[in-house]
Amino acid sequence: MPSLRGKVAIITGGSKGTGLGIAKAYVKEGISVTITGRGKEALDAAQMELEQLVPNARILTVVADNKDHQAANQVVAETVKAFGQLDILINNAQEFRTGKLITEISDDDMESTFESGFFAIWRFMTAAYPYLKETQGTVINMSSGAGVQSIPRHGAYGPNKEAIRGLTRIAAKEWGPDSVTVNSISPYVASAESVRYEKAHPEIIAEIMKGVALGHIGDAELNVGSLCVYLASEGGHYMTGGNFDVDGGSSIRP
Structure with a gap:
């Protein structure tokens, strides 16, 4: 979309999985991207993959842990310094602590899940x-069907994702007068993490797949990437406060 060329996006957790998929879709549209992750090696590999996909892509990598309270300010400041503006924020990074019953969840499980999410x-x-207000920008937060569907053994992860959806809706109302849109996406897509989880908990995945x-x-x-492209485009800029289920129909409701 020509309207997206020259825009700047931050994608947290952009070195793999859903975040990398969004980054690929964005660089193809001429969007400059900052991708964050906890490991430099994974970030370097992601940058190489993106540059092979789009040789002239403008990419900034920043090692950052979402649980670090200074990470957000650091990443935003480095992005604006490198690219001069900020148009899109994709909040994707999240620790994935699941597989435990509520009575088995530790304080660290709960705290790490909410701190990283x-x-x-x-x-x-x-x-x-402040920068999104200047550019009439876009925020897209990654939620999950784990909360909506009340999936067992997701007692920390699911409520955390539901809180994210609530924050998204309130921000959409508060920031609407500034023409900043805020939406969330609940994806069910393949990633290294989904493969790992499938191997560790095949019975849970089998049950989930029955509903897809x-x-x-x-x-x-x-x-997911194509939806993020649309939501950041001029055509998608009349949609705010919504949650989009990209899950093959597993969240179909009456």
Whole structure:
């Protein structure tokens, strides 16, 4: 989309999985991207993959842990310094602590889940807002069907994702007068993490797949990345406060 060329996006957790899929879709549209991750090796590999995909892509990598309270300010500041503006914030990074019953969840499980997810997203949104207000920008937060569907053994992860959806809706109302859109996406797409989880908990995945109407897991770039492209475009800028289920129909409701 010509309207996206020259825009600048931050994608947390952009070195793999859903985040990398979004980054691929964005660089193809001429969007400059900052991708974050906890490991430099993974970030370097992602940058190489993106540059092979789009040789002239403008990419900044920043090693950052979402649980670090200074990470949001650091990433936003480095992005604006490198590219001069900020148009899109994709909050994707999240620790994935699942597989335990509620009575088995530790304080560290709960704290790490919310610190890397809900609280980090709040910090990134707060740090990015002044720049997004200038560009009438876009925020997209990654939620999950784990909360909506009340999936067992997701007692920390699911409520955290539901809190993210609540924050998204309130921000959409508060920031609407500034023409900043805020939406969330609940994806079910393939990633290294989904493969690991499938191997560790095949019985849970088998149960989840029973409810996927299309019968297969989605693709990060094709299914989530393309939606993120649209939501950041002029055409998608009249949609705010919504949650988009990119999950093959597993969240179909009456």
